[in-house]
Amino acid sequence: MPFFSVVVPTYNAGNKLKATINSVLNQTCKDFEILVMDDGSTDETKKVIESFADSRIIYDWKPNSGGPATPRNRGIEVSSAPWISFLDADDLWHPRKLELVKEVISEKGKYKLEVICHNELLNLNGKKDKKILEYGPYTKDFYYNLLTRGNCLSTSAVTVRKDFLTSNNIQFNQQKDHVIIEDYDLWLYLAHKKAVFYFINEVLGEYVIEGHNISHDTKRSRHNNEAVLKNHVFNVQTFESNKEKLWSYINTRLLLEEILKDFSFKFFLRNINKVSNLFLYHPFITTKIILVKLISRIQSI
Secondary structure: OOOEEEEEEEOOOHHHHHHHHHHHHOOOOOOEEEEEEEEOOOOOHHHHHHOOOOOOEEEEEEOOOOOOHHHHHHHHHHOOOOEEEEOOOOOEEOOOHHHHHHHHHHHOHHHOOOEEEEEEEEEEOOEEEEEEEOOOOOOOOHHHHHHHHOOOOOHHHEEEEHHHHHHOOOOOOOOHHHOOOHHHHHHHHHHHOOOOEEEEEEEEEEEEEOOOOHHHOHHHHHHHHHHHHHHHHHHHOOOOOOHHHHHHHHHHHHHHHHHHHOOOHHHHHHOHHHHHHHHHHOHHHHHHHHHHHHHHHHHHO
């Protein structure tokens, strides 16, 4: 039985998949299986997989489901290893990724880790950016912080203990209003069930963004992000009885992040009433979030 099951959901990504698979085969730790879960590809994906002729690679094709949640869940179901590492079909791993994750699992065994995540290098349209994507940190009230402050993990950087997923009946949500955000939803459920997270402060992979990348669909992402958060605020979390108050706080953060990320004069004018209301009803929170975001932006320059 392998130590890692590497779950790779894919859809018409045959031209990128070879580099992704090679980044796994080139790992210094060889104790893995690769589960390529094809979500209805009509390109040369199958031929690309067959070209490897490696028994550790398992390929499974099913009709398209409309998002990566279903193929990822298929991979979890058929995996044979105790640890599952997720890797999207266009992302890449550095050679020592699995080796270092395995070392952490061994060295931190007394903490009974359930989720391990590492940093990534941003790869924008095939060009490696100097920007390092830092994830975490893990905190005592991690579910609360993950819900109120936003996602701080990346799918292709995450390894999860399989038995924690199965024993708590946790899987990626396959509903249409969770596409693009289904990973964030999974982290929230893991944190809600008190999973122990560990963040490796090293760059062990590359997060690839291209113009047609599904995660680049910002309008859909904003809509689905709201759907995920509303579900947790009104149906899952129990730390705040005033659910409308909690949602108001989170909605304030979402709008401010949108303004600061895509800021333009026209955008500001279109949302001036919303911005005014934020300062009127949440003056401290609004000011604090803006200052934190601006300081973070200045430091990244």
